[in-house]
Amino acid sequence: MPTHDETSAFIRDYEGLTQQQRDRFDDKRQEFIEDLLVMERDPRKRFRAALRVKKVQGASGLFEMTWASDGRAIFSMGRPVVQGKRHIVWHRVGDHSILP
Numbered sequence: 001m002p003t004h005d006e007t008s009a010f011i012r013d014y015e016g017l018t019q020q021q022r023d024r025f026d027d028k029r030q031e032f033i034e035d036l037l038v039m040e041r042d043p044r045k046r047f048r049a050a051l052r053v054k055k056v057q058g059a060s061g062l063f064e065m066t067w068a069s070d071g072r073a074i075f076s077m078g079r080p081v082v083q084g085k086r087h088i089v090w091h092r093v094g095d096h097s098i099l100p
Contacts, residue, residue: 002036002086005078010090013098021071025093028067036086059100062091070095 006014017025028051035047047053052066056074065073072094078087092098 002033002088003081004088004090006090009092013093025067032065040086056100072096072098074098
């Protein structure tokens with residue numbers, strides 16, 4: 001199972017989401033985790049297209065995941081905590097305004 005950390009900004013953002021937004025993000029985060037598990041077994045695999053995971057322009061090492069039409073989550077791949085497992089650092093979650 002992948003490991004993770006959250007920044008204080010992510011926690012603050014998450015707490016500011018409505019319950020409906022949290023539920024939607026949590027559902028998409030579960031799909032994200034499922035994809036990470038597949039990638040741990042086969043590094044050639046990628047995230048499903050519906051998550052629209054891509055690099056954040058102008059921000060080295062940061063990626064965004066789309067969880068709603070105006071919902072984004074910014075994350076990075078951290079140094080593995082457990083050998084062979086991906087480690088995700090969640091930086092921000094919200095609408096387009098969170099993008100750097």
